[in-house]
Amino acid sequence: MLFSYPHSRSVTVHAPAKLNLFLSIDKKRPDGFHDITSLMLSVGIYDTLVFTEDPSTEVALSVAEANSLQPQRDTDQQIPTGEDNLVVRAVRLLQAKTGTQRGLRIQLIKRIPAEAGLGGGSSDAAAALFAANQLWHLGLSPEELRGLAAELGSDIPFFLTESNAAICRGRGELIEPVSIPQCLHFVIARPQSGLSTADVYRQCRVGTHSNNQVERLTRDLASGQFHSISHLMLNDLQAPAEQLNSDILILKDYFSKQSVLGHMMSGSGTAYFGVCQNRAQASQVAARLRSTVKGHVFVVQNRL
Ligand SMILES: C[C@](O)(CO)[C@H](O)COP(=O)(O)OP(=O)(O)OC[C@H]1O[C@@H](n2ccc(N)nc2=O)[C@H](O)[C@@H]1O
Numbered sequence: 001m002l003f004s005y006p007h008s009r010s011v012t013v014h015a016p017a018k019l020n021l022f023l024s025i026d027k028k029r030p031d032g033f034h035d036i037t038s039l040m041l042s043v044g045i046y047d048t049l050v051f052t053e054d055p056s057t058e059v060a061l062s063v064a065e066a067n068s069l070q071p072q073r074d075t076d077q078q079i080p081t082g083e084d085n086l087v088v089r090a091v092r093l094l095q096a097k098t099g100t101q102r103g104l105r106i107q108l109i110k111r112i113p114a115e116a117g118l119g120g121g122s123s124d125a126a127a128a129l130f131a132a133n134q135l136w137h138l139g140l141s142p143e144e145l146r147g148l149a150a151e152l153g154s155d156i157p158f159f160l161t162e163s164n165a166a167i168c169r170g171r172g173e174l175i176e177p178v179s180i181p182q183c184l185h186f187v188i189a190r191p192q193s194g195l196s197t198a199d200v201y202r203q204c205r206v207g208t209h210s211n212n213q214v215e216r217l218t219r220d221l222a223s224g225q226f227h228s229i230s231h232l233m234l235n236d237l238q239a240p241a242e243q244l245n246s247d248i249l250i251l252k253d254y255f256s257k258q259s260v261l262g263h264m265m266s267g268s269g270t271a272y273f274g275v276c277q278n279r280a281q282a283s284q285v286a287a288r289l290r291s292t293v294k295g296h297v298f299v300v301q302n303r304l
């Protein structure tokens with residue numbers, strides 16, 4: 001998360017997306033969630049959130065598209081603008097836990113596509129917990145904020161860690177920061193349609209990954225030994241997502257014809273990414289992709 005304080009009554013946060021370079025489904029739990037093992041990296045696509053203290057007790061959110069800065073239209077991706085938005089839910093949770101009734105105006109500028117497996121809503125929620133804690137001088141520790149985050153969603157605590165890479169376990173909230181000092185170049189494509197995370201988990205099966213696979217992948221990425229990563233990368237949600245959305249198969253077919261270091265779907269999809277050898281290759285792969293596939297195409301790096 002990148003943040004700045006232009007003046008003390010306002011906080012601006014740049015909330016990054018994430019990629020899962022490894023995601024194994026280890027066990028279905030009695031609470032309906034799944035125990036997972038995941039290597040998450042934050043990458044350079046950002047939503048921007050501006051939080052301003054409000055003298056009333058109101059919490060007001062406006063959502064705009066990055067390209068137009070116009071309010072979201074009905075035909076756009078369905079990002080809720082009211083109480084259902086994860087940003088508002090995060091602020092409400094903080095109010096309920098601390099008893100504060102202070103108000104906030106929030107402007108959310110969306111760049112991270114929703115229903116993509118890129119964690120956009122989760123990152124926005126993490127930004128809201130962080131900013132409201134600062135603006136309202138609540139004094140919650142990072143650990144306390146991560147505890148609240150886990151009540152809202154499994155991916156949110158990751159975005160409240162200092163580290164830009166982590167192995168996440170449990171339902172995603174148990175975080176082991178790792179260091180990946182290499183600059184990795186990604187092409188990310190999100191087709192026109194998305195997928196609901198709950199729908200994909202409903203169709204998934206417990207996977208069988210080999211011992212220490214996530215640790216070996218992390219070590220090879222960290223040391224720049226990229227020849228093995230395509231065999232170590234894994235996403236147990238990809239097969240059920242492919243059943244639900246054929247655009248993912250089209251992207252898989254496209255990436256399998258490029259000489260990228262590895263390629264896979266991120267999280268519960270539908271975004272699909274390739275790990276490229278360098279920036280030039282990433283730009284070439286993205287240019288060809290833009291002329292073939294409808295949707296969003298990004299060239300990004302991991303955040304160091
Ligand atoms: C696919 C990932 O993005 C990988 O990082 C995450 O596991 C999903 O995390 P998330 O979007 O924060 O998901 P949540 O909002 O916590 O849960 C949405 C739904 O996904 C399912 N879910 C989620 C996480 C998990 N470990 N097991 C699950 O079964 C549950 O049905 C849940 O109702």
Ligand SMILES: Nc1ncnc2c1ncn2[C@@H]1O[C@H](COP(=O)(O)OP(=O)(O)OP(=O)(O)O)[C@@H](O)[C@H]1O
Binds near residue numbers: 124
């Ligand atoms: N601030 C927000 N940004 C995006 N979506 C939001 C937000 N708040 C609520 N939502 C709802 O949450 C749903 C999933 O959004 P999100 O972008 O987090 O999904 P995702 O890409 O599947 O993320 P993840 O990788 O965490 O599963 C959307 O369909 C949208 O209706």
